[in-house]
Amino acid sequence: MHNDAEVKVFEQDFRRGLSKEDRKFLVTARNGIMQLENSHYELPLPLKNPNVQLPNNQDLVLRRLLKLKRRFLADKSIENHTRKMVQMNSLERNLAVKFGLDAPAEFGQTFSYPKVYLGKLNGEFVTLESYLNGTFQKYINNTGNIFGEGSELSMKAESFVHYSYVTSAKQLTIVDIQGVNYAVCDPEIASSTLMARDDTILFRSGNLSTTAIEEFLSKHTCNKYCLLLKLDQVVHEEDN
Numbered sequence: 115m116h117n118d119a120e121v122k123v124f125e126q127d128f129r130r131g132l133s134k135e136d137r138k139f140l141v142t143a144r145n146g147i148m149q150l151e152n153s154h155y156e157l158p159l160p161l162k163n164p165n166v167q168l169p170n171n172q173d174l175v176l177r178r179l180l181k182l183k184r185r186f187l188a189d190k191s192i193e194n195h196t197r198k199m200v201q202m203n204s205l206e207r208n209l210a211v212k213f214g215l216d217a218p219a220e221f222g223q224t225f226s227y228p229k230v231y232l233g234k235l236n237g238e239f240v241t242l243e244s245y246l247n248g249t250f251q252k253y254i255n256n257t258g259n260i261f262g263e264g265s266e267l268s269m270k271a272e273s274f275v276h277y278s279y280v281t282s283a284k285q286l287t288i289v290d291i292q293g294v295n296y297a298v299c300d301p302e303i304a305s306s307t308l309m310a311r312d313d314t315i316l317f318r319s320g321n322l323s324t325t326a327i328e329e330f331l332s333k334h335t336c337n338k339y340c341l342l343l344k345l346d347q348v349v350h351e352e353d354n
């Protein structure tokens with residue numbers, strides 16, 4: 115809350131159907147609110163007994179904070195991130211090649227990922243990849259949602275995601291399928307296990323894990339390309 119107007123909105127939002135406890139909280143908030151030097155506002159905790167003695171958990175909080183800091187440092191360093199990008203690109207390219215080999219001739223053209231290189235620019239690690247010229251399209255986003263339903267490319271993109279799920283023994287799906295025609299780039303991997311043993315996020319920070327996998331499976335209806343790839347059909351609950 116920053117000013118009287120916001121306090122008013124807050125009160126209007128919550129006035130209807132206020133319980134006794136809510137009213138008590140509002141009185142506590144109104145009487146105890148104060149502005150700090152950094153211009154933020156501070157509210158007292160809505161405690162039943164204002165003289166409650168809370169245990170000192172500073173040690174525990176500090177230990178958790180240090181663990182979190184280590185994880186963030188491991189995840190966020192630019193070098194680590196760029197190296198991960200290159201490793202993931204290699205995995206994605208291999209998957210696309212395997213997909214191309216497993217697809218029968220009737221399937222037609224399949225997708226390919228351009229190679230991503232690791233480089234250094236002004237002392238900073240960077241990734242480099244060739245520019246895709248043409249109209250950029252998104253077929254599946256990183257949450258597993260499907261776009262452009264019905265087009266041949268979109269159906270092929272869906273079968274590619276379904277294929278990644280089957281071929282990885284349900285361990286991961288490739289999502290965020292986008293690019294210019296069959297030249298796709300910058301996908302995400304959603305893995306069924308999110309955290310690695312060293313407490314870092316597997317693949318990239320955009321890994322939406324089972325949320326994206328389940329979203330895709332709930333939206334995907336197997337098409338002629340899934341059939342050509344002989345993928346086990348995705349069954350929806352409402353089909354049963």
Ligand SMILES: [Zn+2]
Binds near residue numbers: 273276334347348
């Ligand atoms: Zn399918």
